[in-house]
Amino acid sequence: MSRTTSPFPERMELSSEGLVLRDWTEADLPSMPELFDHPDIAYWTPVVSPFDEAAARARLDRARQLRAEGTTVLLAITTDGGAPLGEVMLRRAPEGTEIGYAIGPAHRGQGLAARAVRVMAAYAFEQLDTEQVILELEAENAPSVAVATKAGFRLLDIPLITGEEKGRPYALQTWALDRPRPSGGAMATDTDS
Structure with missing residues (x-):
């Protein structure tokens, strides 16, 4: 019986942009409902x-x-490795590498989502050799469009x-961020200009 090797490490912690993205633990269980039991999260997310x-x-x-299967990693968004303020997700699928997020209502307006998305995108580019990451969101979700x-x-x-989803029709736009190209060195030039 062959076993699939996950591209994700058994334990993860990413620190950048004033954030520490870390594994969820049993100690986080009591705080998860306060983060996720909210009408906005119920409406805009699965x-x-x-x-x-x-x-x-x-x-x-x-x-x-999902992590053991190698498809998805879900990390708590924190500023110091302590109390979770939200969640960021990275999902690898045949159609692409997708990022998703949810910020607890009490922690919005601090740029947490955009910073967490950039940290997770950098991880995908540097550690998973991903060429492009995507966000799928509804045009009417103005806060998520602003994050993108x-x-x-x-x-x-x-x-x-x-x-x-949940008895409600949706239409998702696809937003993309490409892997940064190294600066310096030889560059392609447009000889027709």
């Missing part, structure tokens, strides 16, 4: 609602399973991703 202690346990177990813009993503001119 996170279950209502989000109670049982949902927190299920999310932690699912996060560990602030994090340096550009809206792709591709068809919307449509579907239904």
